Amino acid sequence: MERERLGPWCSPTGSPAPLSCETGCGEGSWILVYRLLVPTQVSLLSMEEDIDTRKINNSFLRDHSYATEADIISTVEFNHTGELLATGDKGGRVVIFQREQESKNQVHRRGEYNVYSTFQSHEPEFDYLKSLEIEEKINKIRWLPQQNAAYFLLSTNDKTVKLWKVSERDKRPEGYNLKDEEGRLRDPATITTLRVPVLRPMDLMVEATPRRVFANAHTYHINSISVNSDYETYMSADDLRINLWNFEITNQSFNIVDIKPANMEELTEVITAAEFHPHHCNTFVYSSSKGTIRLCDMRASALCDRHTKFFEEPEDPSNRSFFSEIISSISDVKFSHSGRYIMTRDYLTVKVWDLNMENRPIETYQVHDYLRSKLCSLYENDCIFDKFECVWNGSDSVIMTGSYNNFFRMFDRNTKRDVTLEASRENSKPRAILKPRKVCVGGKRRKDEISVDSLDFSKKILHTAWHPSENIIAVAATNNLYIFQDKVN
Amino acid sequence: MEVQKEAQRIMTLSVWKMYHSRMQRGGLRLHRSLQLSLVMRSARELYLSAKVEAHEPEVPLLPVRSSDPRLHQLREAEAVSEAAPPDSEPPSPEPMDTREAPRAEETPAPCAPRPSKVSRKRRSSSLSDGGDVGLVPSKKARLEGGEEEGASSEVPDRLQPPPAQAEGAFPNLARVLQRRFSGLLNCSPAAPPTAPPACEAKPACRPADSMLNVLVRAVVAF
Secondary structure: OOOOOOOOOOOOOOOOOHHHHHOOOOOOOEEEEEEEEOOOEOOOOOOOOOHHHOOEOOOOOOOHHHOOHHHOEEEEEEOOOOOEEEEEEOOOEEEEEEEOOOOOOOHHHOOOEEEEEEEEOOOOEEEOOOOEEEOOOOOEEEEOOOOOOOEEEEEEOOOOEEEEEEEEEEEEEEOOOOEOOOOOEOOHHHOOOOOOOEEEEEEEEEEEEEEEEEOOOOOOOOOEEEEOOOOOEEEEEOOOEEEEEEOOEEEEEEEEEEOOOOOHHHOOOOEEEEEEOOOOOOEEEEEEOOOOEEEEEOOOOOOOOOOOEEEOOOOOHHHOOOOHHHHOOOOEEEEOOOOOEEEEEOOOEEEEEEOOOOOOOOEEEEOOHHHHHHHHHHHHOOHHHOOOOEEEOOOOOEEEEEOEOOEEEEEEOOOOOEEEEEOOOOOOOOOOEOOOOEEEOOOOOOOOEEEHHHOOOOOEOOEEEEOOOOOEEEEEEOOEEEEEEEOOO | OHHHHHHHHHHHHHHHHHHHHOOOOOOOOHHHHHHHHHHHHHHHHHHHHHHHHOOOOOOOHHHHHHHOHHHHHHHHHHHHHHOOOHHHOOOOOOHHHHHHHHHHHHOOOOOOOOOHHHHHHHHHHHHHOHHHOOOOOOHHHHHHOOOHHHHHHHHHHHHOOOHHHHHHHHHHHHHHHHHHHHHHHHOOOOOOOOOOOOOOOOOOOOOOOOHHHHHHHHHHHO
């Protein structure tokens, strides 16, 4: 793509430019709103350490040297209104950010997300029967739509899904008869009058309580959870099976997909991701390590081993290489908000499929094709196994996914323009405009371009999220969470 | 030759990764193991095709082995006896103990599940079976430095099995590696060529310390 000149799409006073109203994918239109360091855990992940001594340090540490592996963000998810943003990390914690309320005095402060709640969702466990450790890393978080004052989310590690209720408490009862203000029991002989306890305001307290624990249903590692549009059920998918749960019932789940072969020696593919259709509660898709997607209808049969639709693109023989099978594995699958399309991410590309056309995707975007010749090195350093996610924007016109060197890419489906942006500490002055980046493939490297060999493969953006209705994105770069928004906002 | 070397390197790397994946927290990852085995298989095919071009002596044995029905039985016996199926996911220091439990509950395999000890006995007894002696390298043979034919003939078996079987070997790889390394460590440096790690090996001792050296030796051997 030709090099675009940097420039904000609108003046700082906020008069919008036409392009950014449409898509927000224009170069130079993204600004950093907030860079957050997820609160750091002091303890380490060693097995010998007593879990009880683990402390959660609620202060924001600006220094990378305090970051431990437990702080690596492993999932990011906006809730249905975009008011809340949840992150899960390798240490099993969930941190929820809440968007600041709009105020007339500080128009520009809208869009900043502050910590709302932090809680330990999962702890490391040990399966004694199989003699293996179960990681506490949060693989996925999914919000339930809000139905009352409290917020509900599902969080999962490799084996157990939990339903958490996050609620606010800003009043407390005072004036008990049998207890004094500190909660100590009063001597009944001293009670001479009766009073009615009253609710008095208190400092806002946000508490998270586990309401349901859905355990012991997965032999393999859970890779996805997805809430159904009926809001009564959800599914959890591991490498070989998908289970359907009812939120109210924790001791049973229905197995709806089982691809485990009778003889494990015949195993050729695993399930890599699964998602319910956004509107049709009977429809879901799951992707495989062979680069295929299956759409299933739960009305057809109880066990959806036979797909209703099968999406597969024939392999391009010219691209065939030693690692073809690995890079064709789909790492993420997402329905569009409309429900008409699905997007899949494999190692080098993002593809958009029309549900009505199974034989090939309608769009293919190259995320970092310059890595195609580096697959061997990427295999050596294990990067070839990285599982990148992909997201749609609210209007399904732009798709976004991550790459290496803390780069992330956006593709505008309408204009066919794309942009590479970087989430980095150097560019992290608040409200700094993001400069488009470019990777130089070969030959002469222009100024500001980065050559493929100088990319930092340890800095990878696997998890991103897009606000459901606005051009606000959350990008997780290792233990940092970046929030960017379109300058129009 | 370059291709061969590269394929060997990839194979070494894959095997090392498989072994290493057992050590990581969370247990054996099925997807990762599958991907590693795919690369392993591609590397082996590449290596073999390169070898075929170079007219190696093992070549004539290839078609025979692949179609040998006894081979399937033997391989299944090996696979069952080597380790539990991948869904057991045990990074156990005692392979024998964990093998039995998961296999009993999870494997409706064509071969009846049987205790590992018994199967190992069966294997060694099968070694004495003259017809099969060439298919499986014997412990004795390895220690004594003989049976080069047997070992190398086993190589093509493993390297060009039907795809389903190849996949099946991978979960056992790590555990077999462990045993294979300890076996190799006990051998002299001029040890006979050993089969690739996917093959059966003698009982487990302890993981090799100089894993990479051993790996290189194992790979170079064939």
